[in-house]
Amino acid sequence: MCDFIYLFIYLLVGWLVGWLILEKGSPQVERSCRVLDFNDPFSTEVKPRILLMGLRRSGKSSIQKVVFHKMSPNETLFLESTNKICREDVSNSSFVNFQIWDFPGQIDFFDPTFDYEMIFRGTGALIFVIDSQDDYMEALARLHLTVTRAYKVNPDINFEIFIHKVDGLSDDHKIETQRDIHQRANDDLADAGLEKIHLSFYLTSIYDHSIFEAFSKVVQKLIPQLPTLENLLNIFISNSGIEKAFLFDVVSKIYIATDSTPVDMQTYELCCDMIDVVIDISCIYGLKDDGTGTPYDKESMAIIKLNNTTVLYLKEVTKFLALVCFVREESFERKGLIDYNFHCFRKAIQEVFEVRMKVVRSRKHQSHLQKNKRPTPNGTPRMPL
Numbered sequence: 574m575c576d577f578i579y580l581f582i583y584l585l586v587g588w589l590v591g592w593l594i595l596e597k598g599s600p601q602v603e604r605s606c607r608v609l610d611f612n613d614p615f616s617t618e619v620k621p622r623i624l625l626m627g628l629r630r631s632g633k634s635s636i637q638k639v640v641f642h643k644m645s646p647n648e649t650l651f652l653e654s655t656n657k658i659c660r661e662d663v664s665n666s667s668f669v670n671f672q673i674w675d676f677p678g679q680i681d682f683f684d685p686t687f688d689y690e691m692i693f694r695g696t697g698a699l700i701f702v703i704d705s706q707d708d709y710m711e712a713l714a715r716l717h718l719t720v721t722r723a724y725k726v727n728p729d730i731n732f733e734i735f736i737h738k739v740d741g742l743s744d745d746h747k748i749e750t751q752r753d754i755h756q757r758a759n760d761d762l763a764d765a766g767l768e769k770i771h772l773s774f775y776l777t778s779i780y781d782h783s784i785f786e787a788f789s790k791v792v793q794k795l796i797p798q799l800p801t802l803e804n805l806l807n808i809f810i811s812n813s814g815i816e817k818a819f820l821f822d823v824v825s826k827i828y829i830a831t832d833s834t835p836v837d838m839q840t841y842e843l844c845c846d847m848i849d850v851v852i853d854i855s856c857i858y859g860l861k862d863d864g865t866g867t868p869y870d871k872e873s874m875a876i877i878k879l880n881n882t883t884v885l886y887l888k889e890v891t892k893f894l895a896l897v898c899f900v901r902e903e904s905f906e907r908k909g910l911i912d913y914n915f916h917c918f919r920k921a922i923q924e925v926f927e928v929r930m931k932v933v934r935s936r937k938h939q940s941h942l943q944k945n946k947r948p949t950p951n952g953t954p955r956m957p958l
């Protein structure tokens with residue numbers, strides 16, 4: 574009987590230790606909150622990493638859910654606090670390929686058991702979210718610590734500061750908060766002799782399009798082909814009598830490039846609304862009776878005439894990209910010319926895309942060769958595959 578009790582206690586303690594290691598041990602990475610698209614040739618390449626950091630309840634998970642999962646802002650009220658690092662692969666388009674790592678607010682990522690060097694080394698952008706409706710002194714101290722550590726490991730990281738939840742502030746208060754945060758964060762860096770670190774600031778809220786616009790700018794900095802895409806858009810609009818053109822990732826509504834004329838929020842919002850209308854209508858009426866088919870394909874296009882003599886024109890560019898243009902009614906009379914120029918533009922984009930594919934393939938080939946060159950643990954060279 575006594576043996577049974579000992580055995581029971583032994584099993585119970587073993588189970589408890591195992592549970593503690595799994596649940597409370599070193600921070601874990603939850604892999605791929607979203608399934609990878611293995612048909613996409615870029616899905617297996619090393620993607621730039623975007624880190625979402627900030628204090629608890631600052632709004633990190635809400636941002637990720639609203640931008641990449643189409644969650645409605647009100648639903649974020651019921652989000653539970655994140656307790657693991659959540660990694661998500663975003664492979665929506667040929668150009669927008671990255672990983673987002675959502676960090677729990679309470680995590681001590683400077684814990685010696687936590688390999689922050691590995692995390693920062695592969696990072697393209699670090700988004701630090703500051704809750705503007707809360708006292709932000711603690712957030713600023715944390716920002717300083719995070720930025721200085723990350724910079725030491727990887728000076729190439731883009732530091733992007735989201736002054737978040739600004740929907741609760743008046744216009745004057747927004748500007749004042751941004752000025753104050755900007756000043757304090759840069760003063761802290763100057764005091765530490767690190768004035769060369771550049772911080773970019775954005776006023777954001779999940780209750781309007783500001784979060785999509787800010788994320789667009791963060792992602793654009795990670796697209797090496799951006800100058801080429803912008804150039805192509807400039808040539809396209811100047812030869813077609815178009816006022817403004819955006820190249821959109823239709824799934825996330827991030828614009829990955831636009832021409833060099835300034836972007837105003839209303840124009841951007843109209844484009845987002847148009848994409849929503851096209852996708853919604855296509856989902857309802859564009860699929861076959863048995864529900865097969867895709868709501869967005871080569872035939873996808875839309876024309877919306879506004880009551881201010883402007884026409885919105887959307888056309889499919891690739892499986893995930895759309896071009897949305899603002900055209901004056903009189904210029905839209907030469908639709909044939911616009912369509913011809915669009916055809917040339919699409920061809921040029923495909924060529925950029927092919928160059929990128931070649932680069933990715935040759936990089937993969939080289940890393941494969943290097944792997945095979947490395948000797949095996951017992952010293953003998955690896956057999957070629």
Ligand SMILES: Nc1nc2c(ncn2[C@@H]2O[C@H](COP(=O)(O)OP(=O)(O)OP(=O)(O)O)[C@@H](O)[C@H]2O)c(=O)[nH]1
Nearest residue numbers: 630631632633634635649650654655678738778779
């Ligand atoms: N008013 C307003 N509330 C927001 C905004 N973004 C997020 N919230 C709210 O902020 C609360 C916290 O959001 P979370 O996304 O869970 O915050 P988090 O930073 O991921 O929190 P942890 O997981 O604990 O680190 C939620 O109730 C959201 O609804 C915003 O732009 N405006």
